[in-house]
Amino acid sequence: MTNSTLAAFRSADQRPTQLRTLTYHGLAPGPRLLVLGAVHGNEVCGARAIAQLIAELDSGALAIERGTLTLVPVTNPLAYQLGQRTGERNLNRNMAPSAIPQDFEDRIANVLCPLLDAHDALLDLHSFHTGGAPFVMIGPQDNRGTLEPFARAAEEMQLALHTGPHRIVEGWLETYALGVQRRAAAPTPNADRDDQILMTNPNYGVGTTEYMRSRGGYGVTLECGQHDAPEAVQVARHAILQTLALLGLNSRPLAPVPMDREILRLVDVTDRQHAGDRFSRDWNSFDAVKGGELIGVRQGGEPVTAPADGFVVFPNPHGEVGQEWFYFAQQRA
Structure with a gap:
């Protein structure tokens, strides 16, 4: 998918009715990797980096030699079409299949969750609205707790280290749950009622990576830089290529991990x-x-x-x- 194709898709008037995914199978067995772009519609660096990768794969400049690579350039096509963070709600919250979908994001989740189920590892590409350096978010340490039990922290840390940024951030779901407790105990008087119901639901903190961990996989969220920073596309591209190398999906050499890394x-x-x-x-x-x-x-x-x-x-x-x-x-x- 070229940049002109992305632009045409974004300007389309009709409401999206499909989710575009592309899967490449190596002819030797190996891990199954899922890469997501534009989970939030105004975070386009991942979509652009994935478009570059698709062109290289289709031209033969890059090859998947083993395992499976699935690419989703635009994970929330409605939000992307509107050029904003969300369509009808935040796709990266309350991630779960819905027997009776209530909104566009529920319908996307009904397609996306089985994709997550079918893969071993996830690289989710995002960007942020204020300035700052790229960083990567990981889940909890291995544990048997009730909030986010996990047993693949070592693999997830290796993935985080090889994505590129020197800063690694942990503690998302635990801290989000703390906010949920406070909101439930003291609702904000001026908040939208529907938003308040969602924001006091502990499951609302579950996004793509949290869902992936709950299904036995692992994954990281890479915040590639400010939304409009041109270098954010290169951060996303570097991370994809390094993840392919780390998992052995192709034979590219691994770049050294940052030595000055910081864990917050x-x-x-x-x-x-x-x-x-x-x-x-x-x-x-x-x-x-x-x-x-x-x-x-x-x-x-x-x-x-x-x-x-x-x-x-x-x-x-x-x-x-x-x-x-x-x-x-x-x-x-």
Whole structure:
């Protein structure tokens, strides 16, 4: 799929009725890898990198020698067509099959979940709206808990290390669950009722990688850079090629892993309570803060400060009321 094809698809008037996937089978057995682009419709670097890869595979410049590679250039075609993050809701939340689908994303999930079930590993390509360096998100350590039991942390870490960014972030679902508990205990008065119901559902924190882990696989979310940064496409492309090499789907050499890697853990989340809540300055993900430093101000004038030394993550100055405003991370102990 060329960039002109992507542009034509994006400008189409009719509502999407299909999900385009491409699968390449090596003639020798091996792992099954799924690569997703544009789970959020305004995060297009993955779609563009996948389009480049498809052209190389179809021309013979690149080959799948063993195992299976499935590519989904545009995972949420409605959001992509609209040029925005979501179609009718966030596809990367509440990921599960639906017996009675209620919206467009439910119908996509009914196709996407069986794809996830059929693969061993997942590389999900994203980007972010504020500035900052690329990073990769992983799941929990091996555990037998009830929230996110897991037994493939070592494989997932190897995948994360070879995607390219030096910064690795963990703790998503645990921190999201903490936010759910708070919202359930003290609902935001100004939040949309339907959004509030979803945001107080613990399963709403489950996206592509969380679902993949729940089905016995493993996967990472690669945040390739700012939405419009041209280098984000190259970050996505590098990660795909390195993942193919790591899993042995082709014989490309592996690049060295970053030696200066940094592992951060999400430990807290702060919601936006009112449309008048504002940040004290323009924050980028992973800007460092000192304990007590001012991060934002509530509409009524109450300060929102850093609970300890750490980092602001996923700051969203235009976040919906009752939803995440920013996360807080610290160095892994």
